[in-house]
Amino acid sequence: MTALTDLIQEGRRVGDHRPWPRAAVDAAAWRAAIAHLARGDWTLLDLWGEPDRVHMAVLDEPGSAIATISLDCPGHRFPSVARHHPPALRLERAARDLYGLEPDGLPDTRPWLDHDRWGLRQPLGDTRPVTAPAPPYRFLPSEGEGLHQIPVGPVHAGIIEPGHFRFTANGETVVRLEQRLGYVHKGIEGLIAGSGIDRAAQLAGRVSGDSTVAYGLAFALAVEAAVGMQVPPRARLLRALMAELERLANHFGDIGAICNDAAFAIMHAHCGVLRERVLRAAEAAFGHRLMRDRVVPGGVAGDLGAEGATAIRALLAEAHRSFPPLVALYDETASLQERTVSTGFLGEPLARQYGAGGFVGRASGRTFDARRLPGYTPYDEFDFEVPVRTDGDVNARVWIRIQEVGQSLALVERILERLAEGADSGSPVLATLQGGTGEGSALVEGFRGDVLAWVRIGSDGIVERCRLRDPSWFQWPLLEAAIEGNIVADFPLCNKSFNCSYSGHDL
């Protein structure tokens, strides 16, 4: 028995939450959970609100268990997790903005997503009109001789999403970086609440464009868990095929873009060609370059034809031919290594505390991969490695991507073999959605890290509530830590090596 299962058993189990348990707990149990998080026994996976309730998904990694605990807040107050466990800070500030839930003891009560532009307060809770303008947003102070501030954004100097960065620098050296996000908050949770499953799936696929397959998959798995349905095995293989293609496209793009931020344009040009080839293969195989709306609750939108399989095989051959020389070029170019090695260091303790997923966590010693834990088919049927390093710098995050490209190429190859061998070729790849009700959660490994989805399906197939948590929630704050002591000119390099999502975070 682990402490997490004890905690769940002491609470009131919510009967129809799958695949992991959800329990309504009292304030004492909530505080006990905070203590486990603060001690580092557990990892916070998410914290989110409902109008009169707050939820927290936690991972007990050694015990291989995940659970969601919920606390009713009739007075719209709950004991702050962030007070003892900083990774919850922005999540609590967001829950406060959206639902009007007041975390008792919250160390930072500045609004987060609410920029005082919505014309109302607490849009997803007990909505109120704005009676007085919010006070100006105060950035955290940095004091000292010779310090100056550099404000950047929300509109950045490239083809990038919007966000504000406030640097305090001493000469070239960054003393503090503070992020202000929320500019692309679209109110997706609010739009999904009360809509049908089809529309909700489309919205989920538009949370973060670069991870549309991962979000589509996380949402679909959560819905399927909620209504208790199985999807055809062939559809599961096709989903994994799309997920690995998405990982490849993004990793190729990132590897090139990081090098480009070190002014090494030849890598960018060649990696850009590889990325384009992945997108073209995806278009040939699934009819959309980003494979948007292709993973749907119940299965996938269409099967893979012979032409599509040929296109993906050609992509694999091309990648095996042209990627290794690029890796060698990266590795052997001293002027490039000079920029990436030891830059933007993130240590293992912080990566663990924040439960950093994806290449950010794995470059800093955290082995977690949602394809392994909680795991989902078909990954349990394939051998693959989860590369991990401990050097934690820009170079390490590049290398994790390089190694993951190798793993994904091998996975794609084996999935194609299995699809070709499959006796179920030509059988339906989309099961009819059953009209059940219930709650479901899913944790899916996107290219950037683990995406969490939670849904509550009511009668008539209406999505009553939905929560989608981007891995960036726990990676953005770590970028603030990693940049400290680096020079301002290395910020683009560090930022690109993290490649956090703005839209996924702002929701």
Next chain:
Amino acid sequence: MRKLLLDGLLRRPLTEPAPAAEDGALAELAGAIRRRLGRSLSIRQVDAGSCNGCELEIHALNNAFYDLERFGIRFVASPRHADVLLVTGPVTRNMREALERTHAATPDPKWVVAVGDCAVDGGLFVGSYAVAGGVSSVVPVDLHIRGCPPSPTALLRGLLALLEKAERG
């Protein structure tokens, strides 16, 4: 690196032939462009609330297959250097002022191209407390390029239409 560079010289270029300017775009642009720019357009891209899908495809315009710069079109870092604002997303309320200020900072004559289905009218995000609407609800729009996201070819066809109109005056 020497081998990579040599390969680049010896192999045929990946760059595709230019697509024709989009007819629909030429029609939408009628009367919108009055001044000859020569074959040169500077674009400032503004994400006013997109999911980042459109940005990915706009990025692709710079890769070897589409090679946007061969047409004299390039992306610039400041609105003060731009002829065109390429705006994506349903405009969120939190980005509205930033878009207005970017538009105000762009010198005349200027054109606004709204990219993606969300940019037309807010798309799937219409009705949210956090969304102001399509781009034209905030700044005047000269051309819409639809798609979710539009492919690089669709983007290119739209931008070439803009250039063609600019040339014809």
